[in-house]
Amino acid sequence: MSLCAVKPDEAGAGDSFPVAENLCTIVSNDWVNEEYRLLIVDAPAIALAAKAGQFFHLMCPPDGESGNFLRRPMSIHRIDREQGQLHFLYKVQGSGTRGLATLGQGDTLDALGPVGQGFTLPRGTQHVVMIGRGVGLATLAPLAQEAVAAGAKVTAILSARMASLLMAEDALRSDGAEVVIVTDDVGNSDTTSLEALLRRVHADRPIDFVATCGSKRLTRLLQDFSTEFGIAGQVALEQRMGCALGMCFACVMPFRNTAADGTRTVGYRRVCWDGPVFNLEETVL
Amino acid sequence: MTDLSVRIGDITLANPIMPGSGTLAEGMADVFDLSRLGAIVTKTFTDDLREGNAPPRVAELQNSTLFSIGIPSKGTDYYLNKTVPFYQKFNTPIVASISADTTEGFGALAAKLSDSGVVAIEANISCPNLKKDGLAFGMDPVATEEVIRAMKAATHLPVWAKLSPNVGDIAVIARAAENGGADALVTANAMLAMAIDIETWQPRVANLMGGITGPATKPVIMRMVYQCAQAVSIPVIGCGGVSNAADAIEYMLAGATAVQMGTQSFVQPTAMVKLLDDLTAYCERRGIAKVSKLTGAMRMFSPEQLARQGSL
Numbered sequence: 177m178s179l180c181a182v183k184p185d186e187a188g189a190g191d192s193f194p195v196a197e198n199l200c201t202i203v204s205n206d207w208v209n210e211e212y213r214l215l216i217v218d219a220p221a222i223a224l225a226a227k228a229g230q231f232f233h234l235m236c237p238p239d240g241e242s243g244n245f246l247r248r249p250m251s252i253h254r255i256d257r258e259q260g261q262l263h264f265l266y267k268v269q270g271s272g273t274r275g276l277a278t279l280g281q282g283d284t285l286d287a288l289g290p291v292g293q294g295f296t297l298p299r300g301t302q303h304v305v306m307i308g309r310g311v312g313l314a315t316l317a318p319l320a321q322e323a324v325a326a327g328a329k330v331t332a333i334l335s336a337r338m339a340s341l342l343m344a345e346d347a348l349r350s351d352g353a354e355v356v357i358v359t360d361d362v363g364n365s366d367t368t369s370l371e372a373l374l375r376r377v378h379a380d381r382p383i384d385f386v387a388t389c390g391s392k393r394l395t396r397l398l399q400d401f402s403t404e405f406g407i408a409g410q411v412a413l414e415q416r417m418g419c420a421l422g423m424c425f426a427c428v429m430p431f432r433n434t435a436a437d438g439t440r441t442v443g444y445r446r447v448c449w450d451g452p453v454f455n456l457e458e459t460v461l
Numbered sequence: 462m463t464d465l466s467v468r469i470g471d472i473t474l475a476n477p478i479m480p481g482s483g484t485l486a487e488g489m490a491d492v493f494d495l496s497r498l499g500a501i502v503t504k505t506f507t508d509d510l511r512e513g514n515a516p517p518r519v520a521e522l523q524n525s526t527l528f529s530i531g532i533p534s535k536g537t538d539y540y541l542n543k544t545v546p547f548y549q550k551f552n553t554p555i556v557a558s559i560s561a562d563t564t565e566g567f568g569a570l571a572a573k574l575s576d577s578g579v580v581a582i583e584a585n586i587s588c589p590n591l592k593k594d595g596l597a598f599g600m601d602p603v604a605t606e607e608v609i610r611a612m613k614a615a616t617h618l619p620v621w622a623k624l625s626p627n628v629g630d631i632a633v634i635a636r637a638a639e640n641g642g643a644d645a646l647v648t649a650n651a652m653l654a655m656a657i658d659i660e661t662w663q664p665r666v667a668n669l670m671g672g673i674t675g676p677a678t679k680p681v682i683m684r685m686v687y688q689c690a691q692a693v694s695i696p697v698i699g700c701g702g703v704s705n706a707a708d709a710i711e712y713m714l715a716g717a718t719a720v721q722m723g724t725q726s727f728v729q730p731t732a733m734v735k736l737l738d739d740l741t742a743y744c745e746r747r748g749i750a751k752v753s754k755l756t757g758a759m760r761m762f763s764p765e766q767l768a769r770q771g772s773l
């Protein structure tokens with residue numbers, strides 16, 4: 177392992193380099209349902225300095241034939257500074273995440289980070305509404321924690337195919353968020369129902385910040401809603417990555433730019449470096 | 462203490478380790494002190510603004526990657542006013558990497574860098590020559606020589622020619638660059654490659670073709686570094702699949718004066734620093750006072766050895 181890598185007992189947060197190859201010890205790595213696992217690790221101070229919306233680039237053990245040469249980007253599901261732990265909630269879907277799933281208690285995870293630009297809550301935010309589907313909420317949970325700590329009310333709308341696939345519900349509730357559940361089974365997770373729900377929530381207690389992650393449909397819904405009511409909002413995006421440090425320019429996506437004279441253009445930006453959290457109005461879907 | 466310094470033409474570098482162009486950016490300064498590097502080679506830029514290729518731009522292969530970035534560029538003003546000042550915060554010489562569509566374009570851009578604070582200019586000649594049916598400059602000895610000559614005429618700065626590995630006989634191109642006046646060679650850029658997803662039947666990078674880089678490519682580039690070092694008398698900088706001190710030592714034994722690391726920095730951002738520490742330890746263990754002694758020190762099998770092996 178690298179000489180610069182940090183183990184939990186070494187290095188303080190006062191270290192001058194904010195990003196490290198953190199060597200984290202696995203506490204647990206268990207299934208939470210048929211598709212997702214919750215990975216909990218003991219993490220060094222540099223890693224625990226992470227902010228909501230930032231992510232780590234995880235070295236994944238080989239999976240059979242596949243060596244998993246590149247790291248895999250993973251959002252932080254929970255930053256538990258009291259226990260000195262980080263939580264990741266991940267879907268086992270390909271060779272990288274299958275490799276990740278082989279890690280057991282006491283094993284070491286090499287987590288590069290924290291990297292990226294997280295969420296920025298506007299000063300004085302009173303009511304945050306977040307909508308996420310599936311693992312999208314993994315990324316939004318730390319924002320709920322931060323917003324509640326900043327004195328805002330948080331309404332978290334969780335969407336899933338069926339109630340058994342819901343995740344992060346307990347974590348969000350214990351962080352002080354009001355949780356609203358919508359599912360395809362019940363038939364209240366479609367765009368029309370969600371839009372009506374947003375309007376009701378907004379009428380009840382004005383929303384001043386919206387956030388989402390992981391679904392184009394939900395992002396478009398929030399774009400329209402936030403434009404109509406002039407509400408600030410952000411979205412956490414995903415793109416295939418090489419380095420996660422802004423160096424390789426692999427992770428670009430198109431974004432709207434507004435020049436000083438008001439002219440609008442579309443240009444590529446790096447999801448890992450300029451994001452992964454972007455303002456809703458600049459996001460091209 | 463081992464003397465890690467190496468000479469590339471008129472320039473002395475504190476050590477032989479630098480990043481390959483396009484594989485280090487400002488973000489690396491969040492991970493380690495860039496002053497530790499022998500040089501900082503910046504990403505290739507063009508005078509005009511470019512967005513680069515459409516994503517997806519990366520696919521993972523076995524012990525290697527397929528990247529098709531293109532040359533996104535914010536132009537010369539951005540380079541001079543933002544990029545150079547950022548890296549000047551570190552105590553490390555900066556090497557610019559440039560590209561253009563024509564020979565004249567390479568010369569004109571080189572001239573603009575003369576007083577920019579960079580110590581040398583790397584010519585990325587793996588790009589298409591728009592005046593020659595789009596064939597890459599680096600695939601043609603005449604075009605290679607012309608580009609280097611145009612740059613040397615335009616600036617007093619040393620010019621390094623970064624060769625394309627996508628050629629039949631790399632020695633011919635190496636000699637052409639030397640004839641054009643190159644102060645050093647960088648061998649080599651990424652090998653042209655392609656991969657298809659057998660589920661979607663689509664290319665794995667949107668641009669169809671890209672460059673394969675990383676450890677799996679090392680033996681091929683090793684052979685080219687050796688061939689270049691045999692063909693020219695200017696320094697050769699090895700670049701292809703360097704991930705650790707052993708790889709750097711191997712390139713130096715083959716004839717490289719210094720090495721550049723690319724893809725491994727994505728996997729392990731501290732790899733260049735670790736390489737330096739391990740290289741120092743190797744030299745100390747072997748009683749090597751100057752790292753430059755490694756250059757070209759490979760020992761061939763002697764005729765006697767070969768005879769003993771029953772060479773027929």
Ligand SMILES: Cc1cc2nc3c(=O)[nH]c(=O)nc-3n(C[C@H](O)[C@H](O)[C@H](O)COP(=O)(O)OP(=O)(O)OC[C@H]3O[C@@H](n4cnc5c(N)ncnc54)[C@H](O)[C@@H]3O)c2cc1C
Pocket residue numbers: 231246247248249250251252264265266267268269270271272273274311314315413414415416417452521
């Ligand atoms: C900033 C960010 C945060 C993320 N957070 C989470 C999270 O909290 N939980 C979670 O389950 N997933 C998350 N993802 C997606 C996760 O990175 C991919 O599911 C994972 O890389 C898949 O790897 P694999 O080898 O198992 O799958 P494969 O499909 O075999 O992957 C093949 C290649 O594609 C890349 N890739 C595949 N899907 C994605 C994707 N959606 N985004 C980026 N690269 C991808 C992989 O990195 C790998 O290089 C996040 C992605 C990003 C960019």
Ligand SMILES: Cc1cc2nc3c(=O)[nH]c(=O)nc-3n(C[C@H](O)[C@H](O)[C@H](O)COP(=O)(O)O)c2cc1C
Pocket residue numbers: 418424425480481482483484504505528530532558585623649650651674675676678700701702703721722723724725
């Ligand atoms: C993402 C990426 C971007 C690159 N960009 C450039 C570039 O702008 N100019 C250049 O001359 N080479 C570029 N290269 C090539 C590298 O500098 C290097 O020659 C190549 O990656 C082989 O080295 P490696 O195997 O250590 O990665 C790039 C390579 C990668 C992987």
Ligand code: FES
Pocket residue numbers: 416417418419420421422423424425426427428446447448449
């Ligand atoms: S992943 Fe390398 S620039 Fe974003």
